[in-house]
Structure formats: C-alpha cells, structure tokens
Amino acid sequence: MTFLAILILLIAHYFSGSGLLYLFRVKLKPAMQITLSIICGIVILSLVPLFLELAFIPLTLTSIAAGIAVICVLLNLTKLANIKSVLSDSKWRFPSIKAYEIPFFVLFSIMFFSSLWRSFYLPSNARDMLSGPEVIADYAVKEHSLINSVLTVNLESTNNHLKPPFILGLQVIYKFFGIEFGGVWVGFMSVCFCIFLYNVLREKMHGVIAGLLLLLFIALPEVYAYSYMMLFDYSNMVLYFLGVYFMLRYFKSGLQSEIYFSAVLFGFSTIIRLETLVLIAMMVPLLWLYSYQKKAAIKNVVLQSFAIMAVSGFFYFLWMNIFLNYYMPGLITVESQLNKNLIDLSPLFKRFSEMNSELLFGRLEEPLWAHFIKVFLAVMVLDLVISRKMSRESLNWLYALAVVYFGLPILGYLLPLMDLNNTTKRALFKLMPIALLLMANTGILIKLSAKLLDWENGNEENRVGR
C-alpha cells in the first residue's frame, strides 16, 4: 500500500508540473521535461494543505486528495482542450544512451538509490524539522488543521513552526497517504534535479565531461546529505537554480514564456525560503542589462521585472501577511526579524569575511564541499589563462554566482537570525550548481568536449551534444 501511495503521489506531482510546463509552453528533451515536471509538481502540491486551510476546509485524506485532483485538472485544462495536438506532438522514443555514459549512470543509480531509500526509511532528526513542520504536520493529520494543538505547547525555544509551508504541506500530504515519515519527496526532488542537471550539462559538454562534472556535484558531502534529509535548503537551491537557468535561457531564445516561467520558478524558491526574495531582486538588473543591449521595448522590460518580483512577492505575502497575520496572529512580525542598526556595516563585512575564511576556503571547506571549490577555481583560472575571454553566457552565470556570493552576507546583515554555521552554510548550496554551469560554459571545457566528440565521430561531425 505504501508503495502504491508513493506512486500515486509521484504521478500527481508529474501531472500538476506537466500542466504548468504546458501553460508556459516549455518544451525540453523528455528526460528534462519529466524531471522538471516532477520538481514543479512537488512545489505545487505542497501548497494544497495551505489553500485548504485558507478556505477553512478541514484537512482529511478526502479533502487533500480532492485538492490534488482539482489542481491537476485545473493545470491541465488547456492541455486537455488541445489533446489532439498534444498527442500528435509527443513522439515518445527511448533516449539514446552512449556506451561511455553507462559507467556514470550505474554510479549515479547507486547514489540515487541510497538517497531514495534513506529519504523513505529514516525519520527526520533535524531540529528545524522536528520542532516545526514535522510536529505540526503530525498533529494536522490527527486534528485536521494546520492550526492545531502544537501551538498550545511552549514554543519559546523555537520559531520553526513559523517557517514557510513548503515542507509542512508535503509532510501533511504524505502522512495522510500513509507514508509515516513523509520525506520521500526529498529523494524525488534530488534525483530529478540531478537528472535535469546532467541533461543541462549535456547541452554543452561531451558525456564523459558532463558525467565527471555531475559526479563532482553529487559528491559535495554537505549537499548530498540533504538529498535524503528533509530541510528547506536543497529544494531552495533547486528552484532558485531553475529560475536562473530559465532566465538565462530566455536571454538566448528571446521566448517571452521562458522569462515568465523563470518568474514562477523564482516564486517557488521564495515559498521554500522567504529571504530568497532579496537574491531574486538582485537578479533583476541582469534582465535590465540584457534588455538594454537588445534594445527591448521598455514596456516589456517593466512587465517582466514586475512579473519576477510579483510572483515571489505574492508567495511571500501569502505566508507572512495573510496566513501568519490572520490565521496564526501575533506570532511573528517582519520588523522583529530585521537588523535594527542598519547604519553599522561591520556585521556585513564580518559575515562576508567569515563566510570565506570559515565556510568556503577555511577549515570547513573540505568537510562541506570536498574538492569542488578547488576544481572550480582551477578550471576558471585555466580558462582565463588559455581562452582569455568569457562568453556572454559565462558572464551571465558569473553574475548569478556573484548574486549568491555577495547576497548571502547581505542577508546575514539584514536578518541577524540568519547565522553563519547553519543558515548561511546551507544557503551556500545555491552557489554550487551555478558554479557547475559556469564551469560548463568555459572555453577550455567546451573545446575539450568538441575535441572528444570529433574524435568519437572520426571528425565526421563538429557538433557538441546529442
């Protein structure tokens, strides 16, 4: 029964996400389309318990299942209306796998299996979960409401019950479906993301190099730990990266739908961690720069910028100003979380310095990131020495990297509760896939990929990727 419940939820994630992708006319390779649909579907369904609560509908298995069904149908209405063209467009064929990809795929499968099993089997032991989403979800199942007896317990030692509804919603759903510790969605999220990321790398890289790059990413010790352990940061990294990826994709394709889809993905990352809003705001100038260079119509730029901030702002507003204000009143105010002395910039410099000296390049570098940062820096320096220039796309990824690198100390300065060794450390996850894509856009790796492909094809073709 448990397996069947997991399968039903996985299918529901896929259908809801796939409907969203269709609405935004996102068309990718099947492996990317499926994994991105599941990732989006995980976030979409996480909102079901919140919307039921907002509508004062008691949380039961029936109401949750009906909510999921309604969301799936609503998101797929357009698709259903055009079912003939959808079916004729979808010529499914099994993706071709090259022999040299097999060793990596076998290895990745072992890693994915390890993550999936543990995300299912192990109960959460993270304090942030146990004293927040986990306990509220547990009692939501018993008491049919997110506002339950947990709020009558002494909560002086924690603010975790006020954290955004992403994990809470998913845990409620999975527990209602009979999956005792929820959690399996973490495994789905990480596996889907790695498959998606591999395919993104394959757009530019030869399979051998893409495999090695993904291996470097999966073998980030701290990040891998959260591929099965429930917490906000892995999912936040995934959705933020996807937001950046589709923004930069728009810069290449010029397709309006991609920048609006990027806005939705950024919004999803905000509902996972609200402070991401600041980083998203810092990404908007890149859009302005692109639009200026392309001499885009000002009306379009304003609309796009507004969409990016409005979707994220909506999710922020929904939780902070609606739910916490009217449904769980008096528990938190934004003002109480903010730095009261913004004139004093010393905490900003201190955080920036500690982030570098402790987390990125200091004693914690190897335990957290293994040799990833060293490899990244080596590739970048080599590229600067050999290629001596960066492509427009590389510069865009560099900008995205700088947003996280400089944005996190700013967040630490604005929000004193965002400490170095927990919040900032895990927020640094967002740097990693961006750094990976920056490497994948370096001249030296692109040339190496092209040479490998030429050799593989006996110089018959000059094309990179499949």
Next chain:
Amino acid sequence: MKSTRPLLLAVLSLVIILMFFRVELYKTWFRDRVFGPIENISEQLTYMDPHERRMARLQNSYFISYNVAEYLRTNKKDSNALILLPPTDYMKESGVDFMVPEPAVFYLYTGMKSVAANNKGADKTNFAIVPQQGANLQVIELNDQNRPQILAQFRKYIKTN
C-alpha cells in the same frame, strides 16, 4: 574504427571514476555515506515498524521521552501531565546519555506537554525528569515543596544570553 571509439570512451569513463575514488576524501565519503547505508538496508528491512525506526534514528532523545510518557500514562494515569524537562548539560554531568528534546519535539514524540526550567509555566509543572545515582533517570511528582528546589537545580545549567 568509428564504432569502437565510444567503447574506448567508456573505458575512459571507468578510469575517471576509479581515479576519482582514489582520492581519499571521495573514497571515504562514498564508503560511509553512499555504499555503507545501502549495506544496512537488509537489516533495516527487518525493522520497518515506525517506533523501531524512530528509536534507531533518534536514539535516547526519543526512547527516554517515549518511556517517560508511557510511564505517566500507565502508572500515573495522567495524560495531561505538564513535565519539567531537565537541561541536557545537567544530564551530561550526571552521566546520563539523554539529549533532552525541546517541548515541541517532546510533544511530537509523546503527545505530552512539557516546559524547560526557564520557560513560562515551569512553576505549574507536576512531574519532572531527574537523574538518579548510577546514571539512571527517575520521573518524580512535583509539589509546592520540591518544585522550587528542582527548578533552582535545573536553572544552574541553563545558559542565558
């Protein structure tokens, strides 16, 4: 010749993977964090009960909390007890391996309400978990006479910012 090249590249992939895991950091990580847990699966399959899985994962923090609640429910017939939780540092000093959960987590484990000695309502608690000689624990009933002494003892171990 062309058809054998992907196979040669497959050998290259294998060599790269082998070299990758020759690096001590990655070798240890893979053994401890990826393959080790897979080896445990056959044993884990014999312990599928949620209570057993919680005990294995959360250890004494869960096990002791659970037993305290069971004791109160069966022996004291008191499901509405308000329990005074000891500070973890006090437990450590008394030689008891008990990472004391915070009240919200204790509620998750047991369904019973609790407070720490520095929390509001500590003066209304009716049971306390206290260490005994020999690194054991005891649940004692609180009254107006013994509560202030126990609170004072617990508060010695609570760090104030």
